[in-house]
Amino acid sequence: MKILYGVQGTGNGHIARARAMSQALRRYDVSVDFLFSGRNKHKYFSMEEFGDYQTRRGFTFLTHEGKVDYLKTGMNNSVPTFLSEINQLDLSDYEVVVNDFEPISAWAAKKQNVPCVSISHQNAFRFSVPQKNANWLDRQLIKNFAPSDFQLGLHWYHFDQPILPPIVHISSDLVDNLAYVIVYLPFENQHAIVSLLTRFHNHQFVCYHPNNVEQVQIDNIIMKPLCHQTFQADLHRCDGVIANGGFELPSEALTLGKKLLVKPLEGQFEQQSNAATLESLGLAKSMDFLDASIVREWLDLKQAEKVTYPCVASGIAEWLVAGNWHCSEKLQQSLWERVDFPSYASV
Template identity: 30%
Template sequence: MRILYAVQATGNGHIARAIELMPFLQKMGKVDVFLSGSNSHLPAALPVVFKSKGLSLFYGNKGGLNYPKMLQSFSPFKIMKEASALPVEKYDLVINDFECITSLACKIKRVNSIGLGHQASFKSRYTPRPEKKDLLGEFILNNYATASDYIGLHFENYDSFIHAPVIKEQVLKANPQNNGHITVYLSHYSDEVLQRYFSKLTSVQFQVFSKKIKQPVEEANIKWMPISNEGFTKSMIDSVGVITGAGFETPAEAMYLQKKLLCLPIKGQYEQLCNAAALQKLGVKILNAISEDFSEMIESWLNQEQQNSFVLQNNTAGLIEKIMEKVDSPFFRPSNLYNELLQEDSTASNVKGLSLPQLSLKY
């Protein structure tokens, strides 16, 4: 079986999940990865065959999105060109982790695909949302990367197609300790902003993971760390608690490890506001932004009771079985319409021969 796995690289969580799933997928057949996005800070130890800047989210320094930079990188013509060139029709299975170019390519070429990941869970109306829904946010979640069928991942099984998060093997096998430090990953805030507040809590040790740091640096009660999947996970396993955004993978792993969790959702990112609503129901402390009393809020959080722990209800191998159940279902039959059109159209053979590296995507 030939598998194309499209991974959105606008966040570290997508890549971390792909790394964990890869050994299981490779048992099913040959896997090619399409990596789309330009602002993940994790090295992608994946069989990347196709790569594109795609559509990326960029963050400012004070907790929000950098819209001017996002608009500057947006090129509809380039996206259409890359989607037309992406050879999705050559694969037996296309798995899409919230990647828009692959989604568009499958539409153009009438190829079935499986939407796999956290964003897929928002296809259900039962998945938690904030009190005030964002119509644009809902539209993006439902239309940015559509697929033929979905396997959603979330903190709880809110619907029949929603399953537990993919927890890294390093976390599953961990023997959690409490070495007294707080593990921090807040990529939407600058190091300067974080240092201002963390330095006030002289009795608390912080291990802060920063995209600007290449080697560990210690400054008083703050240890600045380079972003690393293994390094961050080890820090979290040995921590008293975790301060991070309202993403998905890190909060899930922190709760699985029974670590105290404090989340600050990214301003303007609707998915994180939805996650914050779900996390709040589980007893997680949510702060909308860093304010002048941030240091005091951290002290208060450390003295609060532990939030609910996360119980893993199925494993990664079970998730792969769910994928195969979808593929083997009568509904999910590979569509040969595009290939039939190519054979009938004498001019189409030239189109079929184009590879992504010949166009705008990079190998």
């Protein structure tokens, strides 16, 4: 089986899931090529896992100081380029397209009648799961941004819906809590983050940000450039995580038993929904802006307990290679049966 795996490159969470799926698929007699879109090629990092991967411009959103900038987003995206990239992508060598909310490969598969299997957190919003501030356009984007024939949705809890637990790409046997907090708020102003964290002189922070070009120390903060390997090492050793409202990093933090504080991107319903869901499940705290009072309260909280998730990537890989994509009920049941939540979770 030859697979083209399309990955939305705007956020690192999609890439983390693809990294886990790449390793899981290696156990089978399949050939996988990767295509990423939504980010300039030179801004990808730690991509050795994906071999000779392809990139496309695709569609993405732009932000400014923690908010989606709709004007800049509209001006930055080119419909003619998007259509051209779809028309130029030849899928004749592939038996199936696997897709994580990546529009070029999805639309090319639709046009060329190649089966498309979608694996993403966004697919969970096709069902009755908690949503916050979702409008008609948001719902249309979820359904039509990257169309597919078969969908697997991922979420932290099943909500009695036909979805799966998260794909978590970590090695949980390396956990060693040290007295620092890892901070990853890529959509926030770098100086605003520093201004917030330096208020808490008795706490140590390790802050990753796209604008960090080298490692430097500012008072109680170590600023580090983006790197998958060093980020994972720091994530395993920290005792807490402050992150945006994405899906993959909170999933990793929950699996490692790190207490979690999330600040969702304003104007992005998925992140707003994620933050509200984590709070309602009792798995994290959230803040609507860089709120020092909430950070102070959160820092005083005791250490979290782990959420135990099975190896979802392995289960999906086996299901995918078997080829019976119409039926995923057994996969759903077998995976959720192995999930264990902390005693304080509201599930």
